[in-house]
Amino acid sequence: MAADVSAELDRMQATMAKVGTAPPSGKPLTIHVNATMPSSPGTVTLRARVTHQGAGDALAEAATSTRVTAPDxxxxxxxxxxxxxxxxxxxxxxxxxxxxxxxxxxxxxxxxxxxxxxxxxxxxxxxxxxxxxxxxxxxxxxxxxxxxxxxxxxxxxxxxxxxxxxxxxxxxxxxx
Structure with missing residues (x-):
């Protein structure tokens, strides 16, 4: 399951990098990631929002889902x-x-x-x-x-x- 989630995070990071919007000079970026994890095998949904200090508007947003499988x-x-x-x-x-x-x-x-x-x-x-x-x-x-x-x-x-x-x-x- 960790490998599936890691791969999805990598895809999400690549998508967000394509946005190409940079924060104002000298301001740090903040990436907020929210993961919805099922209690048993199912779908994991990851949502990310990039903001920078001093502004509430998102510079980029992305969401992705992956199906997690496991024996029980x-x-x-x-x-x-x-x-x-x-x-x-x-x-x-x-x-x-x-x-x-x-x-x-x-x-x-x-x-x-x-x-x-x-x-x-x-x-x-x-x-x-x-x-x-x-x-x-x-x-x-x-x-x-x-x-x-x-x-x-x-x-x-x-x-x-x-x-x-x-x-x-x-x-x-x-x-x-």
Whole structure:
């Protein structure tokens, strides 16, 4: 987003330079820039007004807008069956949704913390997922996800008899 805004500021500066009006000798120029930033991906509008000391009239004015795009990844988790039982098999499905306006980068990981008493057989995770039995965590490297798309990640395992029914916690981490 910063690169988009910076490029727009450069274009705005070039437009204002074309005006060619100089302030009175020895008077400093003042450039007022107003940016309207959306709280989520959307349109950024920049407005600039150039004035000089001692005069209220603008020497130049310019406005420009640019569309800012970004991914917005969220997760939902469900179990199958809907009510897991100790001593039974259960599949957890984490759906990653990109509600943003751009494809997500390939630097994100998804983790799903399950809980003690949950065991996973080899190959029980889709999309090349891995399982760490020490931390009871399933993990996947996310593929780039187009805007408005979703992808499901699953892990099937067994809840030990007498085990507490876990409340899985999913999280997405991106590398800065």
């Amino acid at each position: 990844l969220t997760t939902t988790t469900e179990s199958r069956p809907a009510t897991p039982a100790a001593g039974k098999d259960v599949t957890y499905v984490v759906t990653v949704t990109n509600s943003g306006t751009a494809t997500s980068a390939a630097d994100a990981t998804l983790s799903l913390v399950l809980g003690a008493g949950f065991t996973v057989a080899p190959g029980a995770l889709n999309n090349n997922g891995t399982y760490d039995s020490g931390s009871y965590t399933a993990a996947w490297t996310l593929s780039p996800l187009p805007a408005r798309a979703r992808q499901a990640y699953t892990v099937t395992g067994h809840l030990a008899p007498g085990a507490a029914i876990p409340t899985p916690r999913a999280a997405i981490k991106t590398t800065p």
